[in-house]
Amino acid sequence: MKAVFDDSKPIFQQISDMIANEIVEGELVEGDQIPSTTEISKFYQINRATAQKGLAALVEAGYVYKQRGVGMFVSKGAKQKLLEKRKEEFYKEYVKPMMEEAKRIEIKKVELLQVIKEDYTDD
Amino acid sequence: MIKLENVSFSYGNIPALKNVNISEMEPIIMGLWGRNGSGKTTFMKLLSGMENIDAGSINVNGITPYNNKEAMNNITYIQENHPFSVLWNVEDALRYGALFNKNWDIELAEHLIALFELPRKKKIKNFSKGMQTMLQIVLGLASKAPVTIMDEPTNGLDAYMRKQFYDALLNTYEEDPRFIILSTHHIDEIEAMCEKIAILNEQTIVRYEETEELKMHGVLLSGSAKSIESLIEGHIILEKRKLGKQINVMIDDIFTDEWKLRAKEAGVTVEKAKLQDYLVNYTTKKEVQKG
Numbered sequence: 001m002k003a004v005f006d007d008s009k010p011i012f013q014q015i016s017d018m019i020a021n022e023i024v025e026g027e028l029v030e031g032d033q034i035p036s037t038t039e040i041s042k043f044y045q046i047n048r049a050t051a052q053k054g055l056a057a058l059v060e061a062g063y064v065y066k067q068r069g070v071g072m073f074v075s076k077g078a079k080q081k082l083l084e085k086r087k088e089e090f091y092k093e094y095v096k097p098m099m100e101e102a103k104r105i106e107i108k109k110v111e112l113l114q115v116i117k118e119d120y121t122d123d
Numbered sequence: 124m125i126k127l128e129n130v131s132f133s134y135g136n137i138p139a140l141k142n143v144n145i146s147e148m149e150p151i152i153m154g155l156w157g158r159n160g161s162g163k164t165t166f167m168k169l170l171s172g173m174e175n176i177d178a179g180s181i182n183v184n185g186i187t188p189y190n191n192k193e194a195m196n197n198i199t200y201i202q203e204n205h206p207f208s209v210l211w212n213v214e215d216a217l218r219y220g221a222l223f224n225k226n227w228d229i230e231l232a233e234h235l236i237a238l239f240e241l242p243r244k245k246k247i248k249n250f251s252k253g254m255q256t257m258l259q260i261v262l263g264l265a266s267k268a269p270v271t272i273m274d275e276p277t278n279g280l281d282a283y284m285r286k287q288f289y290d291a292l293l294n295t296y297e298e299d300p301r302f303i304i305l306s307t308h309h310i311d312e313i314e315a316m317c318e319k320i321a322i323l324n325e326q327t328i329v330r331y332e333e334t335e336e337l338k339m340h341g342v343l344l345s346g347s348a349k350s351i352e353s354l355i356e357g358h359i360i361l362e363k364r365k366l367g368k369q370i371n372v373m374i375d376d377i378f379t380d381e382w383k384l385r386a387k388e389a390g391v392t393v394e395k396a397k398l399q400d401y402l403v404n405y406t407t408k409k410e411v412q413k414g
Binding site for chain 1: 152286289290294296297315316318333335338339397
């Protein structure tokens with residue numbers, strides 16, 4: 001859980017992102033109950049509508065499901081779905097800006113590939 | 124909960140509110156923002172029935188509040204500087220609360236007094252500003268009125284007191300949802316509490332939107348004058364500042380990914396403006412343009 005929200009994105013989006021992150025990192029697994037609107041509202045001292053909107057986005061995307069009167073739970077296959085989405089965004093959000101910065105500060109292609117080759121491992 | 128149609132009000136020849144239209148049917152926590160002199164106090168006085176409208180129609184929780192004995196049972200208005208008697212202590216204030224509020228929740232009042240650590244026997248006039256505000260918060264929340272209006276409820280509160288106020292407000296609202304208006308001229312202090320925010324400017328309500336929507340407004344660009352000029356063509360400029368060849372501008376638009384992309388292509392930095400800064404600029408933009 002984040003400690004506070006910042007101004008970069010709407011708060012409801014930061015709530016969805018935060019829970020999605022926990023699913024990706026395995027902090028929350030299939031069938032786990034996620035925090036309720038009330039819990040989020042009180043914990044972060046924000047209005048209920050915002051908390052609700054954040055959770056509704058997760059339901060809409062199918063990462064969590066609602067059980068009436070009980071709460072919300074992580075859906076089956078949520079992590080896989082999220083990983084696929086993140087991979088799609090990876091190039092645009094990380095690789096492309098990295099290459100642009102590399103160009104700006106005159107890092108040669110071989111140098112860039114070398115850094116990745118040396119530092120990146122599969123585990 | 125409230126519905127105002129074409130409401131106007133003047134003090135003598137001086138218009139205090141002109142053609143105000145606003146309607147809210149849900150018991151939400153609503154923020155009310157305006158600069159000094161924008162008409163906030165008059166708006167709250169009309170809602171609570173302390174003044175009568177000159178024109179238009181007003182309905183608050185099903186009643187016309189002015190000169191209506193039902194108003195007291197439906198509406199609580201906590202003014203910024205509550206005129207407590209100089210002789211009163213906290214216990215007197217609680218007795219007053221119990222006497223004048225049909226839904227008075229003595230348990231909540233006692234709980235909040237203890238939570239805020241307000242001395243019960245000390246004269247209120249000797250309280251610090253923050254403590255006086257805390258007591259006003261107690262009276263406002265424990266009134267449990269279907270329509271509760273609190274003027275500048277964070278006035279004089281330090282960071283810790285503010286957190287306590289947020290907790291108390293969200294807890295009692297959760298237990299007992301009711302229509303609560305928080306008025307402020309410093310939106311940062313209440314925006315997280317509010318589902319929607321109404322903006323008063325030049326004697327009328329100019330915006331009434333969901334907080335999250337309102338917060339997306341205001342695009343801040345900074346970079347070389349040359350690259351910025353082409354970006355801002357055709358947009359409403361809320362603020363423009365120069366530092367050497369560098370300029371900073373705030374545009375009245377929604378902060379989108381497209382802006383990030385455009386800014387990047389032009390080699391300028393882009394940020395979302397803070398809501399308070401956006402609102403101040405938004406409500407002064409005419410003066411800025413005259414400049």
